[in-house]
Amino acid sequence: MALTPLRRRVRAQSDDDELLARLRAGEEEAFLALVERHHESMVRVAGSFVASRAVAEEVVQETWLAVLRGLDGFAGRSSFRTWLLAILVNRARSTGVREHRSIAVGDAGPAVDRSRFDVSGAWMSPPVHWIEDSEDRMVADGMASRIHSALADLSARQREVVLLRDVEGLSSGEVCEVLDISEGNQRVLLHRGRSHLRQVLETEFGAV
Amino acid sequence: MSVFWRRDELVCRQVVELVSDYLEGALPRSERRRFERHLAGCEHCTEYLAQMRATIALTGRLEPEDLTPQMREEFSALYRRWLSDDD
Numbered sequence: 001m002a003l004t005p006l007r008r009r010v011r012a013q014s015d016d017d018e019l020l021a022r023l024r025a026g027e028e029e030a031f032l033a034l035v036e037r038h039h040e041s042m043v044r045v046a047g048s049f050v051a052s053r054a055v056a057e058e059v060v061q062e063t064w065l066a067v068l069r070g071l072d073g074f075a076g077r078s079s080f081r082t083w084l085l086a087i088l089v090n091r092a093r094s095t096g097v098r099e100h101r102s103i104a105v106g107d108a109g110p111a112v113d114r115s116r117f118d119v120s121g122a123w124m125s126p127p128v129h130w131i132e133d134s135e136d137r138m139v140a141d142g143m144a145s146r147i148h149s150a151l152a153d154l155s156a157r158q159r160e161v162v163l164l165r166d167v168e169g170l171s172s173g174e175v176c177e178v179l180d181i182s183e184g185n186q187r188v189l190l191h192r193g194r195s196h197l198r199q200v201l202e203t204e205f206g207a208v
Numbered sequence: 209m210s211v212f213w214r215r216d217e218l219v220c221r222q223v224v225e226l227v228s229d230y231l232e233g234a235l236p237r238s239e240r241r242r243f244e245r246h247l248a249g250c251e252h253c254t255e256y257l258a259q260m261r262a263t264i265a266l267t268g269r270l271e272p273e274d275l276t277p278q279m280r281e282e283f284s285a286l287y288r289r290w291l292s293d294d295d
Contacts, residue, residue: 021273028287028288031287032280032283032284032287035283036280037259039279051231059282061282061286063228063290064283064286065286065290068286068290069290070291077287088215092236104227110221110224110225111220111224111227112224112256114221117219117220117221120219121219121220121221122219122221122259123220123250123253124253125250126252127252127255127256127259129255130259131258131259131262133211135262135265135266135269138262138266139266139269143266143271144266144267144270147263147266147267148267149271162267166264167267167268167270169268183234187228187229187232187234190228191225191227191228191229194228194260194263194264194267195224195227195228195260197263197267198259198260198263201259201262201263201266202259
């Protein structure tokens with residue numbers, strides 16, 4: 001059975017702690033195992049800040065070097081992953097060419113096109129059904145991969161939040177810590193991002 | 209039940225903007241009740257909420273890929289570089 005991001009994360013955290021202990025004991029294999037576990041998510045997250053996959057991979061490498069150098073300083077107050085991603089985001093931000101200071105226009109629009117409601121605010125063009133009973137079935141139909149390509153449509157800030165929350169399975173508090181944003185800001189970005197992804201699925205998979 | 213509360217009822221257009229706060233548990237209790245009261249009587253918003261939940265679940269279905277042998281080499285080199293730095 002596929003694990004939800006949360007269950008995956010709980011399982012992963014104890015594995016991280018064990019690998020970290022072995023890395024501190026000087027075991028190269030433990031380092032490579034940690035890299036392997038986190039590589040794809042780090043490239044994805046870094047990729048939302050920088051212009052190309054090549055640059056994202058450079059940022060990931062720099063991050064691991066910073067992790068190795070900072071091993072003694074990691075006190076374990078947050079999870080290893082939160083610590084790792086915070087370092088990554090800081091590096092990616094200083095490398096990144098994208099602008100992050102203000103909320104982009106796309107972050108403030110409605111969740112659903114206004115024309116779908118009547119003047120009283122009730123649905124005029126209600127959501128078209130596309131959900132199937134089995135999540136595996138929906139994955140097999142290509143819905144998950146459609147979402148992952150639709151992540152590219154989001155503003156960088158929305159994408160970062162959606163990636164960390166819904167792909168990487170971080171809690172809202174951890175996302176705020178990693179990205180250094182407020183809870184309220186996080187929710188706005190998450191709302192916009194998720195709403196867009198839902199709309200993409202409805203448009204492409206909704207039976208008319 | 210007060211006769212005034214209906215004036216306060218949410219409309220669908222507002223509900224879709226509150227869905228994330230609802231799922232995040234960020235709605236104050238009274239607002240949460242209004243939200244749930246609306247859902248109880250609105251099949252379209254109920255469908256909408258289910259679609260948001262499905263979207264979130266599907267977004268979480270991306271699995272990490274294995275490192276390529278070339279990347280393993282690069283990270284192995286990085287580790288050794290760090291070891292030799294570390295006097």
